[in-house]
Amino acid sequence: MMKNLLKTAVVGVTVAAATFALAHPALANSFSTNVGDGTVSYNDGEDRLCAQAFNTEGARWVRVTLVPLSRSGPSPTITDRNNYYGHSGSTCTSLATAYEDTRYRADITSYWGERGTTVSRGSVTFYS
Known part of the structure; x- marks a missing residue:
């Protein structure tokens, strides 16, 4: 009796672990990276690059060109110029209109x- 109960428990735990491992979680992610002349970041909670x-x-300036990889979506290019040009803040764009979990490549150049x-x-690859 105890042996069968133990086998049942092991099988149940194994099935639960496999189900959890194979589940498709949301792929979206946030990141922030230093690109030498500035930074580039994506905030998934705000859909903001x-x-x-x-x-x-x-x-100095930093330019980001977005290329949707997994499906069609917005593909903006943004350029942020620093305080030398009279702009001390960051430049942002919204990806709120992109399909959830769209895979993007952000191509980055700077001056x-x-x-x-x-x-x-x-480039940085991420999911919206």
Whole structure:
């Protein structure tokens, strides 16, 4: 009797663990990353993508181009210019109209006046 009860319990726990592991949770995520001349962040709770160029050492800007990968959706490009250009805050855009769990690639470039060149900062992949 005790052996059968133990077997039943083990099978039940195994089934519950497998169900939990195979469940499809929401894929959305938030992130914040330093891109050399500023930061890029996504706040999933607010569906908000922001870029901010650092307000130090002359002219700087950060540009983010969004590319929807898993389905159609908004594909904005935002550029934030720093206080050298008269703008000390961040520049943001909303992804509220994107389908939930749309996979995006954020292509990032930046500029610093002292370097005098635009630099590719790579990409970040995330879910809206």
